Structures are given as structure tokens and as C-alpha cells.
Amino acid sequence: MRRKSRVLLCFAVLWVLGIAYYFYSGTALSRKDEWGSSYSSSRGRSQHSDEKTHTIDALPPGKVRWQDFNQNLYVGATLVRPGQDPYARNKFNQVESDKLQMDRAVPDTRHDHCRSKQWRSDLPASSVVITFHNEARSALLRTVVSVLKKSPSHLVKEIILVDDYSDNPEDGALLGKIEKVRVLRNDRREGLMRSRVRGADAATAPVLTFLDSHCECNDHWLEPLLERVAEDKTRVVSPIIDVINMDNFQYVGASADLKGGFDWNLVFKWDYMTLEQRRARQGNPIAPIKTPMIAGGLFVMDKEYFERLGKYDMMMDVWGGENLEISFRVWQCDGSLEIIPCSRVGHVFRKQHPYTFPGGSGTVFARLNEPKRSAAVLSSILVQEKWHLHLCGCGSGPLNKVPDSVPVAVEGTPGNFRTDAVDFIIVPEGAAFPARPSNNWLFDARPA
Numbered sequence: 001m002r003r004k005s006r007v008l009l010c011f012a013v014l015w016v017l018g019i020a021y022y023f024y025s026g027t028a029l030s031r032k033d034e035w036g037s038s039y040s041s042s043r044g045r046s047q048h049s050d051e052k053t054h055t056i057d058a059l060p061p062g063k064v065r066w067q068d069f070n071q072n073l074y075v076g077a078t079l080v081r082p083g084q085d086p087y088a089r090n091k092f093n094q095v096e097s098d099k100l101q102m103d104r105a106v107p108d109t110r111h112d113h114c115r116s117k118q119w120r121s122d123l124p125a126s127s128v129v130i131t132f133h134n135e136a137r138s139a140l141l142r143t144v145v146s147v148l149k150k151s152p153s154h155l156v157k158e159i160i161l162v163d164d165y166s167d168n169p170e171d172g173a174l175l176g177k178i179e180k181v182r183v184l185r186n187d188r189r190e191g192l193m194r195s196r197v198r199g200a201d202a203a204t205a206p207v208l209t210f211l212d213s214h215c216e217c218n219d220h221w222l223e224p225l226l227e228r229v230a231e232d233k234t235r236v237v238s239p240i241i242d243v244i245n246m247d248n249f250q251y252v253g254a255s256a257d258l259k260g261g262f263d264w265n266l267v268f269k270w271d272y273m274t275l276e277q278r279r280a281r282q283g284n285p286i287a288p289i290k291t292p293m294i295a296g297g298l299f300v301m302d303k304e305y306f307e308r309l310g311k312y313d314m315m316m317d318v319w320g321g322e323n324l325e326i327s328f329r330v331w332q333c334d335g336s337l338e339i340i341p342c343s344r345v346g347h348v349f350r351k352q353h354p355y356t357f358p359g360g361s362g363t364v365f366a367r368l369n370e371p372k373r374s375a376a377v378l379s380s381i382l383v384q385e386k387w388h389l390h391l392c393g394c395g396s397g398p399l400n401k402v403p404d405s406v407p408v409a410v411e412g413t414p415g416n417f418r419t420d421a422v423d424f425i426i427v428p429e430g431a432a433f434p435a436r437p438s439n440n441w442l443f444d445a446r447p448a
């Protein structure tokens, strides 16, 4: 009997010790976890708590999750009335746009190889800057929702909407209710470039993502872009821009065999890769595509690098030419431009500008239309190394001097520009400065 109870006592003691050890080791483990200082583990946790705050509904006061935003109320207020032209306001079919759900499904247009690709876990967060002027509410809302829905939450620090003096301030203001959305409104029309700079100045994340106001981001669009910039801050990267049909709003995958270029009028255009270029890519069809130009509406770049480049030319009005300008700056400041095939974003391509140019197009041309101004800026870049140094503070080594009248030209001919970083460009001597503009070519030539 005594022996039995001794055995029982032994078991009891062992049991208590066992439990004590279990708890001790448990807390020790979790403590180790807590003190784990590696970036990824601390981020893993914060991600977790992010999810928690989502479910516990700890949004800032007055904010709603995008899922809870009242689309019908917002879009319903500006529907096209019977008898009105659905193209009148936006130069795309607003009736079709308004019909769509704000988070409608779009086809995954990426190459198969992208689906199994893993992205780095330590990507920097981005501020998404979207500027708009009298955008259709449904299109603007879909842009915002697609960013929130298709991006990992911790990679989008904020969405900054810059309302460039739209007729109805509510277009933007109402969207300010959505989580992460901040709205800035210009008190006069500033145009795309100054609006973007305003948004960029307000951004608090280390990476800037610029989007047009009529886009739809596709699956995992953001990670591959951020990865390229995280690895090298002088890369300026853009997605493949899929086509959202302006008449029926069908989402159509674009070719992955295009590069950006420009013509003698300094108008952006898409160029098919040569046969050799396409062959060279067959081994790795999802490798980044080096491009002379970015389309300009949709791209990602490091914020400090944007500042080092001198941002945009603040004298540029309205729209147009900024894509060339930013590309020229990148070339000059030891950077590179890339299209990233695993990133896809849809964009409504239009044939006409939906908005007016303040003071009429004549005024704009009198003040140098934007592509012309880009050309002027480029020729100053070519001519003055001082300008180069002033522009980016990154200049080393003199630029070749070229005459003031030198044209900005394209493709194939190696010239006196920096050609080490890029494989295209430049300047046949003696050709005339791009002449042209008729009074409205800017309107027709390059859909926004």
C-alpha cells in the first residue's frame, strides 16, 4: 500500500515537472520567436497582425474596407442619362464601364512561367499615385479597388489620388473613405506632371507607383515590379499594358513582344522586337525587357531616384511628352528602363483626349507643346553638361558636345549620346529639328 502510494507520488511529481517543463519550453520558444530580430520574421508577424486588425475592424475612423464601399451610390450619381452620348464625357463608353462590378474578374494574361515564380519576401512598400481630371467614377473606382485587391496588403502603403481640379470635387473626396486612400485636390488645373509631382512629394513609402485613372491591375502585378526596383534603385519599370477595350470594356492581353519607342515628332509608339530579339528571349520569355521608352502612364520607381532625376519638368502643362522626358532623364542618370512581362495592368486606350486644354490648344503650343519641350530639354541635356550635372548630380564624365540644332532621333544609329546603357538612339547630324506641329496633332497622335 505504501509502496503503491510512493509510486503514485512519483508519477504525480513527474507529471507536475512535465507540465512545468512543457510550459517553460513553450514560453521560451515563443520568447525566442518574439526576440527573433530577422527582418522577415518581424514582418511576418506584422502581416499577421494586419490581418487581425482587418477582421477586428480597426480601420481609422471614417474609413471602410473597399469591399464595404457603396459602389452603386457612388457610380449611380453620374450615370449616363437616356439619350445622352455614352462617349461624350470620357471618350470611352461610360455605359459599359458603369455596368461593371468594381472588382470584376479579369483574365490572368501572364505567361505560364510567371505563375510558379516566387518573389522576394523583403520587398519595399509603395505609394500608389493616381492623378485624374474628370475621370468616370466607375473607371477610377475600379483602378483603386484593383490596386487594393490585387496587391499584398503590406506592399501598398497608401493610394494617393490627386484630383486635378475635376468639375465635381466629390469624385475624389468620396473615395477618400476607402482604406489607405488619401485625396489631394488641386485648386486650379495643374496638368499631369505637376499633379504627379504633388502626389510624389506627399508619398511616404520608399517606392512610387504611378498609375493612370482608368486601369485594372492583374494578379501579382506589383511584386515583380517592386523586386526589380528593390534590387537596383535606378531601374524604372513598367508592366505589360493590357488593353481594356474602350467600347465594350473587354480585357484583352497585350503582346509581350513590344518595346517603347518614339518617332520623329517625339510621339511615343510601340515597336515590335526584331526577330533576333524575339529569338533571344525564347530561352527566358519572362526576363525583363530593356526599353528605350516607357509609355509613361504606368510605372514604378524609387522615390529618391525620382528626386535625384529632378522629378518632372514643372513647366510642362496638361499632358504629353512626360514619358519621353522621364526616359531621357533616366538614361542620363545611369538608370535603365524595363518592361516586366510578369506584371500586367489593363488600361483603357482611347483615340481622343477626353479633356480640354486650358486656354485652348493654341495657348499650349504658344508655350511649347510638351513633346517639343521635351525635345528642347533633351537638346539642352545633350548640349550642356552643366545641365546634366544640375539635373541629377550624378553626372560623371563630360557629354559629347553637339550643336544646338541637333534633332532628337531614334533607333539603330549609334551616335554621340551615351550608348553604353541602351542599345538604340540617336542623332543623325545635320537633320532638321523635328518640325511639324499642326495645331492639333497632339490631340490625335497619342491616345492618353
Ligand SMILES: [Mn+2]
Residues within 6 Å of the ligand: 212, 213, 214, 297, 347, 348, 448
Ligand atoms: Mn491613360
